[in-house]
Amino acid sequence: MTTFYHSTRSDSETVTSKQAILAGIAPDGGLYVSDDAVRNKLDLRAVCQEGYHQIARRVLGTLLPDFTEQEVASCVEAAYADNFDTPAVTPLSPLGTDWLLELYHGPTCAFKDVALQMLPRLMSVARKGEGRNVMIVTATSGDTGKAALAGFAGVPGTGVTVFYPDGKVSDVQHLQMVTQTGDNVAVCGIKGTFDDAQTQVKRIFADRDLAGRLAAQNVMLSSANSINVGRLVPQVTYYFSAYAQLVRTGAIVIGDEVDFCVPTGNFGDVLAGYYAKLLGLPVGKLVVASNSNKVLTDFLTTGTYDRRRDFVKTISPSMDILVSSNLERMLYYLTDGDCEAVATYMADLAQKGCYTISKDLLAKLRQTFDCGFATDDETRQTIRDTWEKDHVLIDTHTAVARHVLGRFAPEGRRRVCLSTASPYKFSADVLAALGTDVSGLDGFACMDRLQALTGVAAPAQLSGLRDAPVLHADVCDMDGMTAFVEGSCNRIFA
Numbered sequence: 430m431t432t433f434y435h436s437t438r439s440d441s442e443t444v445t446s447k448q449a450i451l452a453g454i455a456p457d458g459g460l461y462v463s464d465d466a467v468r469n470k471l472d473l474r475a476v477c478q479e480g481y482h483q484i485a486r487r488v489l490g491t492l493l494p495d496f497t498e499q500e501v502a503s504c505v506e507a508a509y510a511d512n513f514d515t516p517a518v519t520p521l522s523p524l525g526t527d528w529l530l531e532l533y534h535g536p537t538c539a540f541k542d543v544a545l546q547m548l549p550r551l552m553s554v555a556r557k558g559e560g561r562n563v564m565i566v567t568a569t570s571g572d573t574g575k576a577a578l579a580g581f582a583g584v585p586g587t588g589v590t591v592f593y594p595d596g597k598v599s600d601v602q603h604l605q606m607v608t609q610t611g612d613n614v615a616v617c618g619i620k621g622t623f624d625d626a627q628t629q630v631k632r633i634f635a636d637r638d639l640a641g642r643l644a645a646q647n648v649m650l651s652s653a654n655s656i657n658v659g660r661l662v663p664q665v666t667y668y669f670s671a672y673a674q675l676v677r678t679g680a681i682v683i684g685d686e687v688d689f690c691v692p693t694g695n696f697g698d699v700l701a702g703y704y705a706k707l708l709g710l711p712v713g714k715l716v717v718a719s720n721s722n723k724v725l726t727d728f729l730t731t732g733t734y735d736r737r738r739d740f741v742k743t744i745s746p747s748m749d750i751l752v753s754s755n756l757e758r759m760l761y762y763l764t765d766g767d768c769e770a771v772a773t774y775m776a777d778l779a780q781k782g783c784y785t786i787s788k789d790l791l792a793k794l795r796q797t798f799d800c801g802f803a804t805d806d807e808t809r810q811t812i813r814d815t816w817e818k819d820h821v822l823i824d825t826h827t828a829v830a831r832h833v834l835g836r837f838a839p840e841g842r843r844r845v846c847l848s849t850a851s852p853y854k855f856s857a858d859v860l861a862a863l864g865t866d867v868s869g870l871d872g873f874a875c876m877d878r879l880q881a882l883t884g885v886a887a888p889a890q891l892s893g894l895r896d897a898p899v900l901h902a903d904v905c906d907m908d909g910m911t912a913f914v915e916g917s918c919n920r921i922f923a
């Protein structure tokens with residue numbers, strides 16, 4: 430049976446999951462969702478006996494059912510081969526009375542690798558028979574950009590253009606992107622925030638004139654952000670894998686509910702947890718952890734989503750986001766598929782900067798979601814406490830989650846904190862949190878000191894950046910982004 434996807438804002442036009450992945454975003458600006466795929470339940474008993482590859486095959490086979498079993502299997506084998514430094518892909522380790530889900534074992538040391546080692550493979554399968562080249566246009570607040578570049582570099586028939594907010598990502602994140610090699614890659618800083626970049630990228634997808642000009646060159650656009658369903662679905666796997674690992678360690682028995690605390694800005698990672706719950710994973714609470722850009726905490730507390738506030742530059746830059754794109758998908762499920770309501774919320778957000786859901790909907794949302802935020806000082810304190818008490822070195826985003834989780838009583842359930850990046854991506858802030866004066870130290874000096882202080886090895890792909898030449902120096906303002914994309918298409922697909 431073919432399962433169809435449609436826009437969150439209208440269900441009048443349906444596409445297959447392959448078409449949804451190729452398009453990235455629906456033509457009306459909505460995000461692709463499926464009604465029937467998420468009604469399936471995975472066989473939890475079987476999952477709990479399986480390794481990562483097998484679980485990934487189940488999840489992808491269920492949510493992307495127009496991919497054949499063979500297509501899914503070959504994508505999984507290639508995506509999770511020796512490019513992750515552990516066969517577990519996303520291992521689970523104890524942290525005090527809770528658990529840490531280590532999502533940073535891929536080539537760019539962030540959780541984005543789990544999906545962005547997969548998406549290029551899914552895209553290549555979806556492209557068969559398509560004929561056109563695909564330019565992947567991506568906005569990043571720090572981690573997605575490098576993971577997209579690493580995933581798509583050298584993939585035939587594709588190019589990748591990444592926009593990052595200049596001066597608002599960590600030194601290591603910046604270097605990871607601007608040193609990227611490959612003939613099909615383009616990287617550009619923008620004068621603005623991640624939200625500016627994401628908004629303009631969405632406008633680029635909606636630009637019919639541009640689409641026409643690119644079509645004449647045999648090029649179409651797609652996305653590597655979590656607005657693309659092909660980015661979201663692979664992330665569902667690690668929730669099931671975490672659960673299976675808890676069962677195997679004897680921490681839970683099959684059927685016990687588990688809470689997950691997720692540091693998130695764009696709401697994609699935590700939405701993947703919600704998908705896991707829909708597919709039958711016994712999830713207690715999904716705790717949404719924010720930094721001082723606490724637009725999600727406020728929404729989940731009051732029912733009003735209000736982006737009209739000052740942007741705060743924090744030490745957890747990947748979460749410096751005020752417009753959480755994937756919340757749109759959650760609104761769709763929350764309203765039992767009321768596309769008109771979702772379209773109205775999104776129109777209000779675009780035009781007025783805010784929208785409010787009813788008390789009943791908020792209460793329904795709170796049955797699954799809890800929330801909280803951490804200031805930079807609280808984040809630093811958590812990094813320090815976690816190192817001193819548990820001897821575990823965590824990055825600034827993981828620390829936000831751990832701080833938030835620490836505010837809740839366990840309620841008898843096991844709790845998993847998602848650890849989304851290597852601490853070495855944020856060496857200066859992590860080192861400072863441990864009490865070292867970092868003034869006058871560059872990023873690599875901080876990396877060396879952090880390694881000497883803790884004995885935790887820096888990943889070679891990060892320490893090796895010190896010798897890598899800078900290959901991308903472009904910076905533009907929002908108005909220059911369309912021309913940059915077009916120029917990249919001309920260069921890459923000439």
Ligand SMILES: N[C@@H](CCOP(=O)(O)O)C(=O)O
Pocket residue numbers: 541568569570571572573574653654655656694695696697698747748
């Ligand atoms: N936190 C992200 C921002 C983009 O979000 P995504 O969910 O679309 O990947 C980043 O680090 O770039």
